[in-house]
Amino acid sequence: MRFCSLGSGSGGNASLVEASQGITQTRLLVDCGFSLRELTRRLQRVGSSPTELDAIFITHEHGDHSGCALNLAQRYRIPLWTSRGTWRAIAPLVAANFDPTLLHLIKDGESADLGDIQIDAFAVPHDANEPLHLRCSDGAQTLGLITDLGHPSASVAQALQGCRALLLECNHDEAMLRASSYPAGLKRRILGSHGHLSNEAAGELLGQCLHPKLKHVIAAHLSESNNSPELAAAALAKTLGRRADEIPVASQTEGSPWFDLD
Numbered sequence: 001m002r003f004c005s006l007g008s009g010s011g012g013n014a015s016l017v018e019a020s021q022g023i024t025q026t027r028l029l030v031d032c033g034f035s036l037r038e039l040t041r042r043l044q045r046v047g048s049s050p051t052e053l054d055a056i057f058i059t060h061e062h063g064d065h066s067g068c069a070l071n072l073a074q075r076y077r078i079p080l081w082t083s084r085g086t087w088r089a090i091a092p093l094v095a096a097n098f099d100p101t102l103l104h105l106i107k108d109g110e111s112a113d114l115g116d117i118q119i120d121a122f123a124v125p126h127d128a129n130e131p132l133h134l135r136c137s138d139g140a141q142t143l144g145l146i147t148d149l150g151h152p153s154a155s156v157a158q159a160l161q162g163c164r165a166l167l168l169e170c171n172h173d174e175a176m177l178r179a180s181s182y183p184a185g186l187k188r189r190i191l192g193s194h195g196h197l198s199n200e201a202a203g204e205l206l207g208q209c210l211h212p213k214l215k216h217v218i219a220a221h222l223s224e225s226n227n228s229p230e231l232a233a234a235a236l237a238k239t240l241g242r243r244a245d246e247i248p249v250a251s252q253t254e255g256s257p258w259f260d261l262d
Helices: 036-045 071-077 084-094 155-159 174-178 184-191 198-211 229-240
Strands: 002-007 014-021 024-030 055-057 079-083 103-105 112-114 117-123 132-138 142-146 165-169 214-221
Touching: 014 036, 014 142, 014 174, 024 084, 024 117, 024 132, 036 071, 055 071, 071 079, 079 084, 084 103, 117 155, 132 155, 155 198, 165 198, 174 184, 198 229, 214 229
Parallel strands: 024 055, 055 079, 079 103, 142 165, 165 214
Antiparallel strands: 002 014, 014 024, 112 117, 117 132, 132 142
């Protein structure tokens, strides 16, 4: 199994997970917070295309994650997975035009087999309607994808135990955010228990998930205004006992390279 970020940040998020069992191969797109044209360009950059996608999973309804999901699913006949709450938040705008046979609903604690990839959905504390994030497994290795949550809850930490790789939100440096020109209400939202994860909180969550076989940790969903790749990497490096320049950071413009879990 391998994965990459197609882009991560407030301007749009998408990750591609690929697994193979010999003669079969499955490609799962987790979030697609871009226009269809831009998403297609980003898929091509990593050697893929919409026609090669086997499933789409949307973590929550915010535009930087849901983006072109329904248009993509409908145009290319791709099964779309999400929570009932997320669907209810999106559906009023599109329900009349979306083919219901493409929709698959999943809830906290449920699993599903998507070809060569098993997904395990788990709830996260975020200000959305029933947001879910994922563990993805090919039967041998497991990847955890966590890009939007307000605090490192015990249930999230439990869901991420034993992962071989983690794509982990490091949204902001708290001091930078507090000193920023953001309105007070927006600061409270981001800093709140259902907002976004600070670098320090990401390091705390990572510390609860450490184990000897953890291979990759990638910082993601960085704020363009209130964080820097150097600060995010330093926070995770401190927990891992590594150098900051050893920690990959998924960018808004370029995403990340492929990471193999084997």
